Amino acid sequence: MTTRYVIGLDMGGTNIRCAAVSPQGEVLLLRRGPSNADSSAPAVTANIAAQIQALETAARARGFGAPLAIGVAVPGPLDVYRGVVMDAPHVKNWRVFPLRRRLEAQLGRPVVIENDANAWALGEFWRGAARGRKEVVLLTLGTGVGGGLIIGGKLVHGKSGMAGELGHIAVDPEGMPCDCGVRGCLEAYASSSGMARLVALRLGRNADLPDRYLDSGGNFSVRHLTSAARARDAVALKTLATAGHYLGIAIASLVNIFNPELVVLGGGVSGALPFMRATMISAVSERAFSAIGAQARIVRAALGPISGVVGAAHAALYPPRR
């Protein structure tokens, strides 16, 4: 009997992950490739299709059959029902772009598309920290901040599938500038891009950050900021405490809105949580209604970088319905 599997693809700013996932959510095969996010929309689309075909070829070589379904997770608000990317800030010309139709034309098979943060949340819900839970708020902290909401055991999509932009909850409307163009969103504090600005502000200069906060490519890195915090660097400690404080304010609002049983925190920046936790917990305790806050455990995500492909496969198997 041939192995049954679903293809899940997760496109980030730099890499694409593409996996063969069992109908139970186990990753059977995983490939990585470049996302080429700065090339043209047709080139990015062709690249996605090529990586899906390469995965299929590799699967066939192992004696797998044809995929049961194909799920593709991409950044930006998107209309999941029409399969249209509305506005992906990190991909050129992906404004109101009919990604699903273009991929289906190239692959000759049905495709489901899903927001990358929603796919990440679905992965954690299916196989990770939120497995078996019904009322969950999930936040992924990375270059930006995204998230997903599980209510009644289902991912919330909203009218068109654009729900879950949790990084753009206002936490301090006159505060730090956010990449989205306004001030004081959660993302302006609890993402790596936000933290880079907080560090620069604290040091009083715009461009040259000290090497201790930079990776080998000379770019600001939360991993390096966290190492500096571990070495008791004052700016690093203060920056992470500020990020934790605003993360806690957003969590408190979300707890008061949803009465969740679980809040899951993941993404690359969540490695810095040990240095954000004290201020985060204190803001949650202060601002969430005590009866509601007492029911919401805050935990780390469990799947790591594969949750996106697992969640994309889940979206493909159980497509969003209006």
Place this chain on the structure above:
Amino acid sequence: MTTRYVIGLDMGGTNIRCAAVSPQGEVLLLRRGPSNADSSAPAVTANIAAQIQALETAARARGFGAPLAIGVAVPGPLDVYRGVVMDAPHVKNWRVFPLRRRLEAQLGRPVVIENDANAWALGEFWRGAARGRKEVVLLTLGTGVGGGLIIGGKLVHGKSGMAGELGHIAVDPEGMPCDCGVRGCLEAYASSSGMARLVALRLGRNADLPDRYLDSGGNFSVRHLTSAARARDAVALKTLATAGHYLGIAIASLVNIFNPELVVLGGGVSGALPFMRATMISAVSERAFSAIGAQARIVRAALGPISGVVGAAHAALYPPRR
């Protein structure tokens, strides 16, 4: 054939409304009585039971049969599944109070309890502005600010039924004090108690507000503030503009979180919306993702003060399920 009906009761800080509601949501009979919210918990409970019995007597006199079900809406976060009021700030000794069990003991019949703001939202969803909609954010602006969320055509309850504390989303964490004990909740701006503080702050005094903002009992009244705004009173205009600005910030966050098709605004303070609208709309346009914001119409509630009894009847007919 006897008339079939459900009893819906809505307890506010001053009045109780109690109605016989048809299984289709029409109000057949409506009675008002005092809520006696400042007496002891057993006395408040006995008063609720007595008003339900009085309604039943009046219904019997008209030839109605026994009620199909009884729904009771009360303030404060409450565990709808266990029927326990967790913390009602406006009723003495209603902390972790088993209201449903006590009412059932006095009435000898099953009772469903629901949060008053959720009941209000259910009323608007069943028979009012959100009728037939599936993705709706509802905010009621009164002495405080409450709300409800309709997702996939159902009211969101969360783990225990305490979801929907939309008045306690942070909109400016270092801002105005809120009755809940922290600073900068939506309620601290868009409620009558918040507006009273904003006016006092603007006038630079604590106690004596000018008569033009007071009702005949000498209490601050948003209706009077609105009249003053209509007469171009600068403090009134500025206060309502500020309230609208923060209401818009909260709506933008909720729109980014939910991608709703509709935002419904009701409650006594919503009469002041003409003077809040410009700043509200400008904050929503600025902060909500354009693709998401474009799908969310903002409308006034349609049922007025009866939405609570209608929603309580809905809760009784379709009790929340885990």
